[in-house]
Amino acid sequence: MAQNYHIGIAGAGIGGLAAAILLARAGHRVTLFDQFDVAGPVGSGLMLQETGLAVLGTLGLREDVEALGSPIARLWGISVDTGRSVLDVRYAALRASLSGLGIQRSVLFGVLYAAANASGARLVTGTRITTANPESGMLVDAAGGAHGPYGLVVDALGVRSPLSSAPRKELAYGALWATLPWPEESNFDRLALEQRYEAARKMAGVMPSGRLAPDAPESLTYFWSIRADQYEGFRAAPLNHWKDAARRLWPETQLLLDQITDQDQLTFARYRHRTHWPVTEGRLVHMGDAWHAASPQLGQGANMALLDAYGLLIALTGAEDVSAALARFRRLRARHIRLYQLMTWAFTPVYQSDDAVMPWLRDRLAAPLLRLWPAPPLLAGLVAGGFGAPLNSLGLKPYR
Numbered sequence: 001m002a003q004n005y006h007i008g009i010a011g012a013g014i015g016g017l018a019a020a021i022l023l024a025r026a027g028h029r030v031t032l033f034d035q036f037d038v039a040g041p042v043g044s045g046l047m048l049q050e051t052g053l054a055v056l057g058t059l060g061l062r063e064d065v066e067a068l069g070s071p072i073a074r075l076w077g078i079s080v081d082t083g084r085s086v087l088d089v090r091y092a093a094l095r096a097s098l099s100g101l102g103i104q105r106s107v108l109f110g111v112l113y114a115a116a117n118a119s120g121a122r123l124v125t126g127t128r129i130t131t132a133n134p135e136s137g138m139l140v141d142a143a144g145g146a147h148g149p150y151g152l153v154v155d156a157l158g159v160r161s162p163l164s165s166a167p168r169k170e171l172a173y174g175a176l177w178a179t180l181p182w183p184e185e186s187n188f189d190r191l192a193l194e195q196r197y198e199a200a201r202k203m204a205g206v207m208p209s210g211r212l213a214p215d216a217p218e219s220l221t222y223f224w225s226i227r228a229d230q231y232e233g234f235r236a237a238p239l240n241h242w243k244d245a246a247r248r249l250w251p252e253t254q255l256l257l258d259q260i261t262d263q264d265q266l267t268f269a270r271y272r273h274r275t276h277w278p279v280t281e282g283r284l285v286h287m288g289d290a291w292h293a294a295s296p297q298l299g300q301g302a303n304m305a306l307l308d309a310y311g312l313l314i315a316l317t318g319a320e321d322v323s324a325a326l327a328r329f330r331r332l333r334a335r336h337i338r339l340y341q342l343m344t345w346a347f348t349p350v351y352q353s354d355d356a357v358m359p360w361l362r363d364r365l366a367a368p369l370l371r372l373w374p375a376p377p378l379l380a381g382l383v384a385g386g387f388g389a390p391l392n393s394l395g396l397k398p399y400r
């Protein structure tokens with residue numbers, strides 16, 4: 001017989017908030033913990049795919065995010081070494097109505113946060129979780145406070161979760177990110193995420209990222225790939241040193257560079273790649289980046305966290321007990337996770353590394369081959385998050 005549980009969710013990020021809404025609405029008693037005192041994530045823009053949007057659709061939030069995001073029809077990257085288009089993914093190659101959505105992280109967070117508050121879930125802020133006991137279902141915070149016991153404990157603490165013990169593989173590269181007002185006089189494609197590469201050592205990107213509010217100006221997110229060990233040098237040097245390099249790679253970004261007057265406007269994110277196994281232990285389950293973190297090369301992390309949240313709901317629905325539900329959750333999500341972890345791991349050095357061979361092959365062999373059928377629809381399916389049929393396995397349909 002289906003049961004309602006008292007569920008403790010550690011982490012009120014994208015995955016934790018979505019899980020809280022779904023589980024509270026399904027009648028479970030949900031308590032959600034986060035270390036932040038005042039709600040609101042730091043960071044820049046991100047891209048939602050049909051997978052994540054379909055989950056937001058089941059939450060009744062798709063229209064809200066679509067109203068504030070920017071539709072993205074194409075991912076388009078040019079190698080400045082050869083002048084060739086070496087990445088050209090058009091969603092319409094798979095389905096005419098398909099697109100991604102660029103959105104500011106704080107906007108997505110705000111929409112989820114408001115829905116979580118309205119769902120009946122209890123949010124406890126200012127609480128840094130340090131340990132969980134998978135057998136008793138207790139959570140412990142940094143001040144020694146014990147919370148629970150819970151019938152189910154969800155680790156949604158993100159990439160640095162103290163509850164996930166797997167080694168964190170730091171990638172050599174990360175990126176500097178800034179969200180900026182869209183300059184009226186610029187020629188960037190309003191429907192494309194554009195990138196420029198020099199081998200795989202240099203990369204800059206411009207992504208439409210919607211607006212903060214219906215009447216706020218349109219924004220874009222600019223990113224610059226940088227080796228983590230060069231970040232301190234970037235901070236210490238005059239800003240113009242970096243601007244000169246950024247302008248040389250992509251002269252049209254001058255209008256964006258003009259808006260950056262201080263290093264602090266650029267947020268540095270170092271990328272990590274890791275997958276935590278086992279994904280469940282006793283009453284504890286890991287989800288989102290706490291289970292599977294990857295570089296944002298394929299732009300899937302937030303979408304994966306949303307799918308995990310929906311997977312938890314489906315797994316708990318009608319399950320005999322927590323252990324049966326968690327076994328079902330693993331079955332529902334593991335294949336898709338494995339596939340995308342592998343593909344992100346394979347793609348990352350092609351665009352961000354010191355390797356000389358990979359970008360050479362990318363520019364001269366892969367780029368022309370990827371224009372030939374069936375590569376265009378396959379690439380669109382890959383970027384839309386559809387490999388491994390994650391929506392089908394959760395009984396979800398693409399929205400349109």
Ligand SMILES: Cc1cc2nc3c(=O)[nH]c(=O)nc-3n(C[C@H](O)[C@H](O)[C@H](O)COP(=O)(O)OP(=O)(O)OC[C@H]3O[C@@H](n4cnc5c(N)ncnc54)[C@H](O)[C@@H]3O)c2cc1C
Nearest residue numbers: 011013014015035046047129158288289296300301302303
């Ligand atoms: C620069 C960058 C660009 C990205 N671009 C994209 C993109 O385009 N598309 C995409 O889909 N994904 C993207 N991602 C990945 C995406 O942001 C993550 O995969 C996603 O946020 C994971 O969601 P989550 O809920 O697992 O973790 P998070 O959203 O990181 O949430 C974790 C939460 O846990 C809280 N927390 C952490 N530790 C503790 C603790 N000890 N105690 C209490 N609370 C704690 C944090 O405050 C946070 O609220 C990007 C990531 C980066 C860094």
